[in-house]
Amino acid sequence: MKRxxxxxxxxxxxxxxxxxxxxxxxxxxxxxxxxxxxIILYYISYHFILQEKPIHLPFLTISGHIAALFIALAVTFPTGFLLSKYIVFSDSNIKGRVQLVRYFMLVGICICLNYAFMKLFVEYMHIFPTVSKILTTVFVVGFSYLTQKKFTFKVKTQS
Structure with missing residues (x-):
């Protein structure tokens, strides 16, 4: 598959x-x-799975547009890691488990950025959720690339 x-x-x-x-x-x-x-998974999750409604948990209510972020993430986290590790940054000599932990941390930061931007765009600026997701993605992708290249999958110099 990699080849x-x-x-x-x-x-x-x-x-x-x-x-x-x-x-x-x-x-x-x-x-x-x-x-x-x-974005496709987000759209399907928000409009068809969640039907644009919030999820009510015992101690928390999660708005539909935020819950859709987590549904999409369940699929795109592993695919993103595998593509980054084996296709994009395959020359990295950092151990796989270290890469995974760093990638997990990066994704955590990206989730926070996604959450903050989605809250801002949807709830304060009143931009449609799918359009907000696309705008958010533009900001987060630039940050993600630089972080992956310089931290998560960097190539350690041999001393």
Whole structure:
């Protein structure tokens, strides 16, 4: 599967070779695919599974647009980690469990950013939830790429 994904992504890289490094293109391709899946899952979760209604738990009520974030995350967390580890940042020499812990921390920060931006856009600026999700994604993706490259999947120099 890894070889097939790399073959497809690298095939489409040629027109972009003079504009960006291969790793950046792979990140955009994998991240773009995972983000597209995230937005589609968010839309389906919010509109069809949750029917735009909040979830009432014994001690907490979670609004539908926030609950949909967590439903989508249940799928996109593992796919995002695997694509980052094996396709985008495969040259990283940090142990897999360390990468997973760092990725988990990064995702935690991204969840907080997603939550804050969604609250801001939907509840205070009154922007439609799906549009808000797309706007939020733009901000979070830039932060995520830099963090993954410089921290989660960095290449340690051999001393």
């Amino acid at each position: 097939f994904i790399l073959l497809v992504i690298d095939f489409f890289y040629q027109p972009f070779a003079k504009v960006m490094p291969l790793q950046t293109f792979r990140y955009l391709a994998c991240g773009g695919g995972n983000t597209t899946m995230d």
